Amino acid sequence: MVDPNQNPTCVFCRIIGGDETVSIIHEDEEVIAFLDVQPLHRGHVLVVPKAHHKNLFYVPEELATRTFAVAKRILPGLRRATGCRAVNLFSPNGADGGQDVFHFHLHLIPVPQGAPFPLQLPDPNAEVPSRSALDAMATHIVRSIHDEQDAEAALPEHAAIPR
Numbered sequence: 001m002v003d004p005n006q007n008p009t010c011v012f013c014r015i016i017g018g019d020e021t022v023s024i025i026h027e028d029e030e031v032i033a034f035l036d037v038q039p040l041h042r043g044h045v046l047v048v049p050k051a052h053h054k055n056l057f058y059v060p061e062e063l064a065t066r067t068f069a070v071a072k073r074i075l076p077g078l079r080r081a082t083g084c085r086a087v088n089l090f091s092p093n094g095a096d097g098g099q100d101v102f103h104f105h106l107h108l109i110p111v112p113q114g115a116p117f118p119l120q121l122p123d124p125n126a127e128v129p130s131r132s133a134l135d136a137m138a139t140h141i142v143r144s145i146h147d148e149q150d151a152e153a154a155l156p157e158h159a160a161i162p163r
Ligand SMILES: [Zn+2]
Pocket: 006, 007, 010, 011, 012, 013, 014, 051, 052, 053, 102, 103
């Protein structure tokens, strides 16, 4: 039987359905975690909610919370197992950001001491905007958050946000 929450063309759904083999480190009713087959560093883990949602924009808040909670639970053991003192979290949310599998996922990436990590913040070449530019951007974002919330509240009860 095809699970209506899953998408047969999605590699993560096939993994969750048992059609692809992965090395699982955690599984419960809602969330699975397994080793990335193309690790950035040894012990690179993917944490994935079982229901198919394109990315964080579409994941119900409670399921997003569950996914982050599983990541939080994995972290200490992952640090111990790899001997890495740092474990970075990364989640691409959109093709422009490098998302390749369109099923929400969190990367947990152990970073060995002295090893390069592709995203280093702050970027030493970043321009520092003026306080007024930062304040204007903050105001713009806050207004947009409210506009999004108003737009969502205006939707009829049964209207699903398209995936
Ligand atoms: Zn999927």
